[in-house]
Amino acid sequence: MSEYINMDTLRFQLFEVHGLAGVLEHARFSEIDLESVDLLLDSVKDFSDAELYPCFREMDEQPAHYKDGGIVVHPQVKTFMQQSAELGLIGSGFDFEDGGLQLPEMVSQATSYIMEAANNNATGYVLLTSGAAGLIVSFGSQELKDTYVPKMLSGEWGGTMCLTEPQAGSSLSDIVTSATPKEDGSYRIKGHKIFISGGDHEYCDNFVHLVLARIDGAPAGTRGISLFAVPKHRITEGGGLHPNDVRTEADYQKMGQKGYCTTHLVFGEDEDCYGWLVGEPHKGLSYMFQMMNEARIAVGRGATSIACAAYHASLQYAKERPQGRKIQQSGQKDASQDQTLIINHPDVRRMLLLQKAIYEGSLSLVLQAAQYADMAHVSTGAEKDRYQHLLEILTPVAKTYPAEKGRTSVDNGLQVLGGYGFCNDFVLQQYYRDIRIYAIYEGTTGIQSLDLLGRKMQMKGGQALKWLMEEIQETLEQAMTHESLRPYAGQLGQRLKQAEHVLNHLMGVAKTGNFELFLSDATLFMEMMGTLLVSWQWLKMAAVAQEALLTGNGSQTQEAYRQTIHTMRFFFTYELPRVGGLVEILQNQEQLTLSEGLVEIA
């Protein structure tokens, strides 16, 4: 079988770079030790090898589709839901009392990463169920929990999140799905929801949709949105299932991730759709944002997993494919020589190293966010506040960098194969198509960038950013203790100063009250920040690797540590300098993209 992941790389990051052991020391995780995590990772890898990877291509070739009022998906989805549940992977981070394994977020990210690298078309069915159940656990009444969560964690029922409506798209304040109070305390739900991932199929007996809707008379905008649990079938008094007037209208046919259905659901067409309020009225969006924030990290992780799998596919090809010859000292090639493997061509090595630098850097960023989530979970008071803010400031970047640069990474993987990369005989073209959605899922890159520059940079009066800079400073100091890493720490420090200038410049614009101008290049600000934060992660990895090379105490091979340092150098040499151009662009005074007083675009 082709390899789609390097488990050693994952373990290095989890255990050595991000110090899972330090997280496990906390009482919440007293039932778990490193050994059990190790065993779990192996089990998930075995499961992925056996059940997920083999049907990955097939799920693309036999897309999910609408038929007779329902959605036909690959039959392996059934096995996948069941076995994920048996492994405890649905709600793995939930408290024991809620039926979870009480695993750290870092470990849940790692297991999901393995599964997604094997088959990104399949994992969403489980992960969305997990996320929907999580919302009920966090904000729902005990009755809602008892009614829905056990069946979701057992994989018998699926879960979804229903935000988008045809007229609203990214603009959630324009949601019009209505919720009319009924005498029994439930609500009558009515409206259309589109782009609902995993919204229907025959392998779950029921679906629990977490639906954003507006209670009659609620205020306009996002302050009038409430959250409802709306099952496909409601539970009768006898415990049976009764259709709840949730009709599946269609399945969007897409360029990629074809095995993962994307449905259009119609609620309450016959005025018979019951929904149950989750938490308090009008607070739906803030609840949904818990799921959304987790989902954003998950999107970053998912994109990373595709870049990882694509890297390994192109690496394998490069190691097997002979073509061309190396150039001689004479400047000529010797046609009488045997052809060389393409991995020996510098341009191919560059493309491979770029992929490796992007996907491993992305993974590290995602695990960093997960570590903050875990630390926020187990700590209290000021410490909790600090970790919570670190997580929040990192979230839009951990979503966006892997989605944007992951695309570059996969694109380079395809290019390594030349014409074959474009052909269906090889898997690269599927990764190329699949990954494209990640820059759109859960808020486009534009939306994430507005969040980063417009909200996160000033969060808590700029304190969140200060905390983040402290974290980076710590890595810089650690790297400075190694002579060989000092130049790289110096480079990153210098770039961070440039970024500070940029931010000051932009804040100056914000102070003039021209917020549209202030935010107009937010996407480029995101590009700059993403590269800087991944540089930070690479320096962190290199410092750990260098330390391990010196002490001989690490669990990886010496060669693996040298590779890590080599890839850090690659990132700093080939990616970090691009920040210079962005710094310049972000300080432009041209106002070319504002609509007022400017020429039309035609």
Next chain:
Amino acid sequence: MSEYINMDTLRFQLFEVHGLAGVLEHARFSEIDLESVDLLLDSVKDFSDAELYPCFREMDEQPAHYKDGGIVVHPQVKTFMQQSAELGLIGSGFDFEDGGLQLPEMVSQATSYIMEAANNNATGYVLLTSGAAGLIVSFGSQELKDTYVPKMLSGEWGGTMCLTEPQAGSSLSDIVTSATPKEDGSYRIKGHKIFISGGDHEYCDNFVHLVLARIDGAPAGTRGISLFAVPKHRITEGGGLHPNDVRTEADYQKMGQKGYCTTHLVFGEDEDCYGWLVGEPHKGLSYMFQMMNEARIAVGRGATSIACAAYHASLQYAKERPQGRKIQQSGQKDASQDQTLIINHPDVRRMLLLQKAIYEGSLSLVLQAAQYADMAHVSTGAEKDRYQHLLEILTPVAKTYPAEKGRTSVDNGLQVLGGYGFCNDFVLQQYYRDIRIYAIYEGTTGIQSLDLLGRKMQMKGGQALKWLMEEIQETLEQAMTHESLRPYAGQLGQRLKQAEHVLNHLMGVAKTGNFELFLSDATLFMEMMGTLLVSWQWLKMAAVAQEALLTGNGSQTQEAYRQTIHTMRFFFTYELPRVGGLVEILQNQEQLTLSEGLVEIA
């Protein structure tokens, strides 16, 4: 019907920026005037509207495929071949005596561009036939010309170029297809050719394959390759067609351009495949490179046409789709306001302007190359030499920039549509898939970059580069005459100096004899040069637009000229500064991608 092209933009570039009138002044084109070109462009647009655009989506949804020993393609291919022939578009640049219209290359590029913007899945069938016929016209005997060319120009017979073999890929020196001399002066051809675009279908009675093969006993490497005309059916003495032992083995199924077949052909399996030598033995590669060089410009143009069509599709969406609200002076949005059209969001405008800047800049680069080709054709002596070299130095960039940045452009177009961009209901996803092959066609970006840095920069002892710099200098001086353009001319001048430093640095490496290191970052050198040369084109366009605004003499609207200047400013503000990062990267001393003495990649 959706619009896929802006004819005014094309006319502006053709007539005003690149001065077609100046080309038409030469005796070769005495039968053509601007008015007749104008009429031709309109005819081709009408033809494209009627016959090409309507079946574009369908050709994707019903891919070309192998069946019963042949390839099934969309039936519209028949109409397309016939009507293209009727319009004189097959071999439109050929001399009158060879059955052509003796049109300038600039005009042929423009007509192909219109057709490709309408349907990039269809045009290859005609254009390859044209290229193959061109090879026979240039290098074949009168007998070969008489036998094949008329039927090709009438669209009854198709033509292909057969280079790639399974074991050789980009490495043409490893071609093993054999040609054994026969007593009648023909050759017995035997071998496999793969990735043969337009290689077989039922809508041509015959195909003339231009095949690279090795005559028995020929020297190893590229110096032993000859060119043969190998028909699918050979012509009997009675003038009929007799099968020539060319078997269609398969059709590659691909991620994009699904309507354009990509075949695997087997020649001489039954020892009964006749080929006829084109030109002299062992000179095949140099002949093929005539077609290849033209094909490279054509690839750049094709990628540009897709970026153009994608731009117009996303522009239309942005002008029709309401979503979200503009941010107020308060920093808040007012949910009670109506939603605004997304074209009013700065991030969307940025994505649209980026697309426009890339595709129009690409088009200008392609037309610049075509203009050099025309001037080389009509001039003599030193002048011819100069234009020929200008064409050659521009060719790898005119192929690569549109292919690479065109992908970025289409990617931004897809992003404008958000989730809908990923769905089959909208065309963006098709453009996204279709354009991916252009960075691979006719020599990958890596190959083009080696050509640019390793050959073209030093061509004629560096004289070609000097000529190119003179051309750019002329534009800088022209721009300097306009106060408002002076800053931009200054910026480009400064960046060109930086690029000169880079080249000097790299030439220093070459002088040490470490050619592998010298060329290791050629792809990044290409990225830098592409941005610089497109900046040059934008400045050229802006200078023409500024002049027209001043004099009122141009044929476009004032608004159109202002848009041109605005888009130039966008390119200089958002793209040109990225050169700074590349300049730094290209001067790195790290040697991270050479294989000797380095860590493995795993």
